[in-house]
Amino acid sequence: MNSLADPRVADLLARLHDEADAQRRLIRDRVASLADEAPGPEAWPHHMKDFYLPVSREQGRFLYQTVRATGARQVVEFGSSFGVSTIYLAAGLRDNGHGVVTGSEVVGEKAETARTNLAAAGLDGHVEIRTGDARTTLADPGGLVDLLLLDGGPGLYLDILQLLMPRLRVGAVVIADNITDSGAEPHPYARWVRDPDNGFVSNSITLKGGTEYSVWIGLP
Secondary structure (H helix, E strand, O other), X not given: OOHHHOHHHHHHHHHHHHHHHHOHHHHHHHHHHOOOOOOOOOOHHHHOOOOOOXXXXXXXXXXXXXXXXXXXXXXXXXXXXXXXHHHHHHHHHHHHOOOEEEEEEOOHHHHHHHHHHHHHOOOHHHEEEEEOXXXXXXXXXXXXXXXXXXXXXXXXXXXXXXXXXXXXXXXXXXXXXXXXXXXXXXXXXXHHHOOHHHOEEEEEEOOOOOEEEEEEOOOO
């Protein structure tokens, strides 16, 4: 079974990706307008509340593949936005025959739209999107986590990861979007997860704006 081929899912994803593509120039303009303001990680989502900022089509398929390959049951997502990545994750769980995505979205309007999109795809039975600060809403995901997607503000990635580390099963996968090394210096998040003393085996993969793929093996 491949839910990505389900017309409800495929047609919805095609529309959402097309709408996201149409926003690219507007996003560049908004980011440029905020350059002097330099909003912090808490304020940034509210400045960008009208924009999709989704995973790419390639990243989405990779998420689906990872859910299927790991046989994941419990998936946690930081930064559900309008639910594009959530659809890929939930499709994998449905095809696994079990599981739930516990998502978190700080902007209430986005969370409502995400729920509507998941229902339209017929996947809402595999998703719970919690509204509010993920450092609170994800504190208890409801069980051991098989896969964690970090796709909100990168400035909060370490906070969310460290919050959930006691909940990660051995072998859990952590995928972090928008992690790009700066010249010879690794991104601060990448530097932390690549340190074997922190319990991960981690590597950068070439997807969109840089993606860090980590596997939790436990503390030494």
